[in-house]
Amino acid sequence: MSTFEVRQIVLSTDNLDESIAFYTETLGYQLKFRDGAHYAALDGGSVTIALxxxxxxxxxxxxxxxxxTPDVDAAAQAIEASGGAIVKGPYNDAHERRAVVYDNKGNGLVFYSPLPR
Structure with a gap:
């Protein structure tokens, strides 16, 4: 089993309220979490749909x-060593250690691991 678990798909929006309404009313997703007017997490089953x-x-x-992943730093280094690029990180935010990267074809990935409490 891989130590890399796909847990979230992050989608862009310019209007969080409209996007939440679309995904909850049109597709029936349940709102799990909202952070002001900038971020929301919807229950997509095994994967969170983030807006x-x-x-x-x-x-x-x-x-x-x-x-x-349990090791954000190693994941970011592996991406870079394999032809990808580190965009930001690795760094700690309020809740997680993160690294924002592009794979070798320019697709965006965020590696994350919860910080110890």
């Missing part, structure tokens, strides 16, 4: 895959 404005989006305007 983010440019303020909280790791790569505004792009779809990004969120991958949980």
């Amino acid at each position: 983010a404005t440019a303020v909280d989006h790791p790569l505004p305007g792009k779809t990004v895959v969120g991958i949980k």
Whole structure:
């Protein structure tokens, strides 16, 4: 089993309220969490559908895959060594250690691991 778990898809929005309404009313997703007017997490089953404005989006305007891993630093180094690029990080935010990267074809990924409590 891989230590890299796809847990989140981050989508861009310029209007969080409209996007939440679209995904909850049209597709029936349940809102799990909302952070002001910038970020919301919807229950997509085994994967969270995240909606983010440019303020909280790791790569505004792009779809990004969120991958949980126990070693963010090693994951970022592996991406870079294999022809990808580190966009930001590794760094700690309020809740997680993260690295924003592009794979070798320019697709956006965010590696993350919860910080110890």
